Amino acid sequence: xxxxxxxxRNRITKTGKRIMLECSQTKGHDRMYWYRQxxxxxxxxxxxxxxxxxxxxxxxxxxxxxxxxxxxxxxxxLESAIPNQTxxxxxxxxxxxxxxxxxxxxxxxxxxxx
Amino acid sequence: AQKITQTQPGMFVQEKEAVTLDCTYDxxxxxxxxxxxxxxxxxxxxxxxxxxxxxxxNATEGRYSLNFQKARKSANLVISxxxxxxxxxxxxxxxxxxxxxxxxxxxxxxxxxxx
Numbered sequence: 464x465x466x467x468x469x470x471x472r473n474r475i476t477k478t479g480k481r482i483m484l485e486c487s488q489t490k491g492h493d494r495m496y497w498y499r500q501x502x503x504x505x506x507x508x509x510x511x512x513x514x515x516x517x518x519x520x521x522x523x524x525x526x527x528x529x530x531x532x533x534x535x536x537x538x539x540x541l542e543s544a545i546p547n548q549t550x551x552x553x554x555x556x557x558x559x560x561x562x563x564x565x566x567x568x569x570x571x572x573x574x575x576x577x
Numbered sequence: 578a579q580k581i582t583q584t585q586p587g588m589f590v591q592e593k594e595a596v597t598l599d600c601t602y603d604x605x606x607x608x609x610x611x612x613x614x615x616x617x618x619x620x621x622x623x624x625x626x627x628x629x630x631x632x633x634x635n636a637t638e639g640r641y642s643l644n645f646q647k648a649r650k651s652a653n654l655v656i657s658x659x660x661x662x663x664x665x666x667x668x669x670x671x672x673x674x675x676x677x678x679x680x681x682x683x684x685x686x687x688x689x690x691x692x
Contacts, residue, residue: 505682568622
């Protein structure tokens with residue numbers, strides 16, 4: 464079984480709809496992240512959480528909100544989706560502290576907003 | 578603010594040859610880590626290799642090595658003996674330990690291995 468899972472894997476929705484993307488992990492990591500990737504570009508950080516009671520905005524948080532329901536679950540919401548939020552969304556996890564602590568990524572959710 | 582630059586949008590390499598993917602970074606903080614990730618056409622992000630700013634030796638992981646030149650602020654990925662399965666997007670990323678520990682990504686390089 465995958466260590467970091469995302470649901471749904473693909474979603475097509477209409478402008479103005481509320482969308483929730485979910486992420487679960489079995490790695491036991493405290494830190495979780497949400498990124499978006501636009502075609503031909505690198506990943507940009509939307510929100511991150513260092514533990515259940517910690518939520519922080521990333522580089523591009525406008526139009527998004529998150530909820531850390533448990534250590535293993537971190538969901539991303541688009542309150543009112545717009546077409547320029549069409550992108551590939553990744554959830555990631557990592558251990559705490561400095562050093563290598565590479566991030567482990569989920570398989571991604573491809574979101575299309577019409 | 579941290580910045581990662583990958584100047585090669587796309588590259589070709591002949592199968593079995595070595596290839597170098599460039600990455601330069603910008604930070605004034607002395608404590609940081611550099612990462613390379615691979616993204617095949619299937620879309621997942623695969624961690625390849627890590628180099629810490631205080632590491633004395635260049636990192637190696639199988640056919641991957643990181644040519645770390647601290648004074649030049651470069652962290653190039655070298656793939657030896659390229660295989661067809663190496664065709665993918667490659668992303669360089671940096672985390673500054675005293676600045677929130679966030680991972681900043683470059684724009685990526687698409688590598689295409691020719692048979």
